Amino acid sequence: MRTSVPVRRFQAAWCLALYALFLLLTGCASVKPDPLPSWNEGSTKQSIIGFVAKVTTPGSPDFVPVPERIATFDNDGTLWAEQPLYSQAFFILDRVKVLAPQHPEWRTQEPFASVLKGDVRGAMAGGEKSILALVGATSTGMSTAEFDALVLDWLATAKHPRFNQPYSSMVYQPMIELLTYLRANGFKTFIVSGGGMAFMRPWTEKVYGVPPEQVVGSSGKTQYEMRGSAPVIMRLAELNFIDDGPGKPVAINTHIGRRPIFAFGNSDGDLQMLQWTAAGTGARFMGIVHHTDAAREWAYDSNSSVGKLSASTLDIARTKGWTVVDMKRDWAVVFPFQAGQAASPR
Structure with a gap:
């Protein structure tokens, strides 16, 4: 018995639908997941994705070889909370x-x-x-x-x-995703912070995926000693280096030896790192986290003694076309423990 044309078409469509469902269930369908799911759609998110695409696509006029894909991040106020x-x-x-x-x-x-x-x-x-x-x-x-x-x-x-959460949970979920996204695209991610290098190194690999040798910060002097038959490095009560403001480019040059092509900060203390990054040749990305969400985090800039972001630094960023992240507008989630909470109305 011959099957009518409409029936055959229905059977073919049904088979195609089943095959598509099979691909989705088995992971064979080529659907790219969102690399930055905690970032709201908009120009800020697209500026990051667009930059990564152009510097990692072979044949692009802005292509950057893997060894030169250096990204530096401030820590306090950029990767985790710094208030109060x-x-x-x-x-x-x-x-x-x-x-x-x-x-x-x-x-x-x-x-x-x-x-x-x-x-x-x-x-x-x-x-x-x-x-x-x-x-x-x-x-x-x-x-x-x-x-x-x-x-x-x-x-x-x-x-x-304020939040009664471990300090290791006070990290910014969008920035954790950004670190992961960059590394997946051949970047080496460094922390360059005014905070103590020794304070950060024990935990940054577990929390951020940044190993201790890629953590640069302020430091005190140390010295080698023998305790019985065991060698130790002792911490001395003397300051060695302050990694803040103009100290950041110096520390980058000393510890990393390559100028970053991607840098993120949040305060006046990060300005020189961003300027140093911008001054290189080729494609460059400079980002600033602007704290604008008093409900989910804090709203502060020039009015804060902690993480002060002056109007002059914001003016420089906007004049030069750097990316300024508006936390309230651009982040769907701030902290990992706030997943599922919507941003407060603007």
């Missing part, structure tokens, strides 16, 4: 409280007395001198291995005061 204080500051303040029973003199000695009273502003009133005193008393006179263990123990137990 830098995370390393919370670590140091907690260390003061832990060590206080061994130092009764701290009850009347500044800046320790203010810390023990909960007066952080008073503790910081002495500026750099106070900060160095706190760092020296809490983070030196021990081996680098002992300091690593202290940092990891603190991260395993400490919680952020």
Whole structure:
């Protein structure tokens, strides 16, 4: 019995539909997943994807060989939260409280007395001198291995005061995706931060996928010693290098040896790193995270002593065509634990 033409067409269409379903279920269909799912669609997201495409496509006039695909990121305020204080500051303040029973003199000695009273502003009133005193008393006179263990123990137990989340959860989900996306396209990702290099290195590989040898930061002096028959590197109470502002290009040149083609920051302290990146030849990407979401994170720029982003830096970015990320507009998710929460209305 011959099948009518309409029936044969229906059977063919049905077979094609089943085959398409099979491809989808078995993963054979060539559907590209969104590499940046936590970024809202728009010009900001497209500026990133477009840049990566043009520097990684063979034959493109902007093609960049893999060894030259260097990306640098600030840490505080760019990869994880920096409000109301830098995370390393919370670590140091907690260390003061832990060590206080061994130092009764701290009850009347500044800046320790203010810390023990909960007066952080008073503790910081002495500026750099106070900060160095706190760092020296809490983070030196021990081996680098002992300091690593202290940092990891603190991260395993400490919680952020606003969100009651571990500090390792206070990372920006869109930036984690961006780091992964860049590495999938042949980039080597570096952290270049004003924060302590030794404070970051124990955990950045687990949290960001950035190994310790690709972490550049401020540092104190160290020295080699023998403890019995075992060699150790000891942390000294002396400052070695501040990796902030104009120090960032110097540190990039010293530690990396290649000028980045991609750089992201969020504050005035990142301006020189972005300028250094922009000054190279060929295609360049410079990005700034602008904190505009008081509901899901914080809204701040020139009005903040932590992560200050002045109007002049924003003007430079916009005049030169750098990408300014509006956190409230451009990020569907801020922190991983906020997945599923919509952005507040603009």
